[in-house]
Structures are given as structure tokens and as C-alpha cells.
Amino acid sequence: MGDTIPITVKWIKNKYDVTVMLDESPEVLKAQLFDLTGVPPEKQKITAGAKQIKDDTNLRSLGLKPNQVIMLVGTAEVLAAPAEKTVFVEDLAPEEMQGIIAAGIPMGLTNLENTCYMNASLQILNNAQDLTEALKKLPGSVPVPTDPRKTLALATRDVFRQLSTAHEPVQPLRFLMSLRSAFPQFAETGEQGRAMQQDAEECLTQMLAVLSEQVQESGQSVVKNLFGIETTVSVKCAESPDEPERMEKESLLKISCHIEGVTGEGKGGTDMMQPQSIQKGLESTVEKMSPSLGRTALYTKTARITKLPKYLITQFVRFFWKTGAGSDGGGRKAKILRQVKFPMTLDMKDYCADDYKARISAWREKVLEQQAAEKEAKKAKKPEAAAAAA
Numbered sequence: 001m002g003d004t005i006p007i008t009v010k011w012i013k014n015k016y017d018v019t020v021m022l023d024e025s026p027e028v029l030k031a032q033l034f035d036l037t038g039v040p041p042e043k044q045k046i047t048a049g050a051k052q053i054k055d056d057t058n059l060r061s062l063g064l065k066p067n068q069v070i071m072l073v074g075t076a077e078v079l080a081a082p083a084e085k086t087v088f089v090e091d092l093a094p095e096e097m098q099g100i101i102a103a104g105i106p107m108g109l110t111n112l113e114n115t116c117y118m119n120a121s122l123q124i125l126n127n128a129q130d131l132t133e134a135l136k137k138l139p140g141s142v143p144v145p146t147d148p149r150k151t152l153a154l155a156t157r158d159v160f161r162q163l164s165t166a167h168e169p170v171q172p173l174r175f176l177m178s179l180r181s182a183f184p185q186f187a188e189t190g191e192q193g194r195a196m197q198q199d200a201e202e203c204l205t206q207m208l209a210v211l212s213e214q215v216q217e218s219g220q221s222v223v224k225n226l227f228g229i230e231t232t233v234s235v236k237c238a239e240s241p242d243e244p245e246r247m248e249k250e251s252l253l254k255i256s257c258h259i260e261g262v263t264g265e266g267k268g269g270t271d272m273m274q275p276q277s278i279q280k281g282l283e284s285t286v287e288k289m290s291p292s293l294g295r296t297a298l299y300t301k302t303a304r305i306t307k308l309p310k311y312l313i314t315q316f317v318r319f320f321w322k323t324g325a326g327s328d329g330g331g332r333k334a335k336i337l338r339q340v341k342f343p344m345t346l347d348m349k350d351y352c353a354d355d356y357k358a359r360i361s362a363w364r365e366k367v368l369e370q371q372a373a374e375k376e377a378k379k380a381k382k383p384e385a386a387a388a389a390a
Contacts, residue, residue, distance in 0.1 A: 004190040011037050011072040022059045027337045038076035045073040107166040117200040128311050132160045134222040148182040153214035227253050230307035243292040254313035256281030259336045304353040
């Protein structure tokens with residue numbers, strides 16, 4: 001994670017304390033100010049002294065000082081009042097809380113200072129009931145001093161147990177300590193000693209890797225059985241079309257969906273989970289030795305799915321490497337600040353290999369036939385029931 005610096009933003013008569021991430025795009029700062037003031041990013045004019053902060057400004061080049069005051073000019077959007085007042089769990093009366101518990105509504109996880117990335121990762125995996133059941137069988141107690149990865153798996157088990165019985169939000173402090181022990185990058189702090197923001201995808205990837213090792217049934221990884229995606233990959237040399245294509249097999253634990261705006265659409269628009277967005281996640285390039293050219297060459301890899309899992313994890317790729325940016329001009333990781341919509345039903349058939357597509361089609365036809373037969377059976381019973389009633 002990059003360096004941060006505290007500043008004060010003055011807007012009309014109001015002042016706001018904001019932490020600026022110097023290696024991020026100014027669009028991130030604008031998003032922060034939008035949350036605080038309601039001024040849309042496209043209507044914000046931000047100045048630091050005589051310098052105006054634009055979308056392509058390198059924040060490091062401004063030479064910001066700690067607690068420096070910068071100016072924001074812009075008009076806030078007036079939002080319509082909600083039809084119903086929002087009621088938070090902590091404001092509920094005891095009898096109302098009992099009703100929530102009786103209805104089986106699960107409790108959440110407390111944010112332990114910039115741990116939303118961790119909480120999101122835990123909640124994703126907690127929705128896979130097969131995984132939580134398998135974790136219950138994991139023996140041992142936290143901590144295991146000589147094995148931080150085993151400790152993390154046990155801490156995951158304990159958090160899921162707490163969530164299943166909690167009557168109030170759970171504080172995953174022991175899990176956080178176990179995560180930071182196994183992966184010290186999640187213990188990074190900024191200049192003020194506060195925990196830094198982290199990437200949920202990185203956290204989830206590390207958790208899946210640990211649980212894949214630690215949670216086994218009949219000698220097989222529970223994680224791979226539940227989340228594993230099998231693919232066949234076509235590998236072609238982009239610099240030598242005559243070189244024979246090679247086929248390889250690869251396993252994945254998630255599908256990447258690249259966020260790309262519609263051509264001609266302005267900033268702040270909404271990106272749909274479109275077919276090409278997922279397709280791009282199944283394509284990649286790699287440099288390797290070419291036997292036909294006798295040197296390193298660029299190869300394209302195109303994957304087709306041969307086995308879908310019970311639980312499919314789809315990652316919206318919100319970060320990309322922006323070349324020419326950063327303090328040294330070499331580039332930096334930038335965040336894509338676009339709204340994303342996704343369908344409630346995601347059809348993965350088009351991304352599958354031909355033989356797997358045929359199996360999916362046959363299964364769907366069988367299901368449709370069953371549904372049609374059940375519908376006809378219900379129709380036939382209605383006259384019989386009416387005659388009996390008469």
C-alpha cells in the first residue's frame with residue numbers, strides 16, 4: 001500500500017479531516033469528498049494553494065504537507081429523503097432484537113479499523129454451508145505457535161461458529177491477529193500508526209489458499225471440491241502463427257470479471273457484467289521460450305471451462321496497473337471507480353468447452369421436460385378435485 005498524509009478540506013463553512021493516499025488517483029480523493037459533502041466528483045473543483053487537482057494530477061507532485069488546508073468548490077446534490085427511516089441494529093429495543101434472532105437473521109462483523117476487506121472475505125466464505133460444516137470437524141484450538149496457517153484455519157472455524165449463534169455483531173479480533181501473523185502485509189500501518197486499507201481480493205485469495213491446505217476430507221481439499229474450476233487452455237504463439245497450438249489444463253478458484261466502460265460513456269457511468277468482461281478474465285498473455293523461433297516470444301492463452309463448481313466466485317477487477325504514473329514515473333496500481341450492475345442469474349454456458357456445453361444443454365432439456373410434466377400433472381388434478389368437491 002502507498003503512503004498517506006492527513007489534510008483538511010474546506011468546503012463552504014465546513015472543514016473535513018481527510019487522509020489522502022498519495023499513490024492513488026485523484027478520483028479516489030474525489031470519491032472520499034463525495035461521501036463527506038455530497039458534491040459529485042464531476043462537479044468538484046479542488047485546489048491546493050495555486051494548483052488545481054485534476055483527474056490526471058500526480059498527488060505526490062503537489063508536495064502536500066501534513067494537515068494542509070485545501071479548498072473544495074462545488075454544489076452538493078440534494079437527495080430525496082428515504083420513504084422509511086433507517087433503523088440500525090444497535091438502536092433496536094430488546095424485544096425487537098429477539099424477533100430478529102428468532103427469524104434467523106444473521107449478525108454481522110464489527111469493523112476493527114479498516115478491516116472491511118477482511119469482513120467481506122469472511123462473509124463470502126460463511127455463505128458456503130458445506131465449507132462451514134467441514135471446518136467444524138477441524139481439530140485443535142487457537143493459537144498453534146509453530147504453524148500460523150493452521151492457526152488461521154482454526155480462527156476461521158471459530159468465527160463461523162460465533163456467527164452461527166451470535167445475538168450481537170461479532171468482533172473477529174482473534175481472526176485478525178491470526179491473519180496478520182500468517183500474512184504480515186495485512187498489518188501495515190500508515191504514518192499516523194493506523195491500519196491501512198487492504199484489498200479484499202488479496203485477503204480472500206490468501207484465505208482460500210490456507211483453507212485449501214488445511215481443510216481436507218478423504219485426502220482431498222474441500223475448497224477445491226467446492227470452489228474449483230477446471231479449464232482447458234489453448235496456448236498459441238502470437239509471433240509465429242505456424243507454430244502448433246498446445247493444449248494445457250489449469251485449475252482456478254475464481255473467475256475474473258474486468259470492469260470496462262462502454263465506448264463513449266463518460267466518467268461515473270455504470271458498467272454491466274457483460275460477456276466480454278468475463279471472457280477477458282479467461283484470456284491472458286505470457287512470455288515463454290518458442291521452439292520455432294529459438295527465443296522468448298509472446299503467447300496468448302484462451303481458457304474454456306470443463307467443470308464448474310458448486311460455488312462460483314466471481315471477482316470484479318477494480319485495480320489495474322497505470323503505466324507512467326507514480327512518483328518515479330514507472331507506474332502504480334490504480335482503482336477503477338465505476339458503478340457495476342450484475343444479473344441475478346449468471347449463465348456460464350458460453351464460457352465452457354464444447355463437450356461441457358453439450359452436457360449442460362442436455363441437463364437443461366431434461367429439467368424443462370420434468371417441469372412441463374409436473375405442470376401437466378397439476379392441470380390434470382384440478383378437474384378431479386373439482387369433481388370430488390361436487
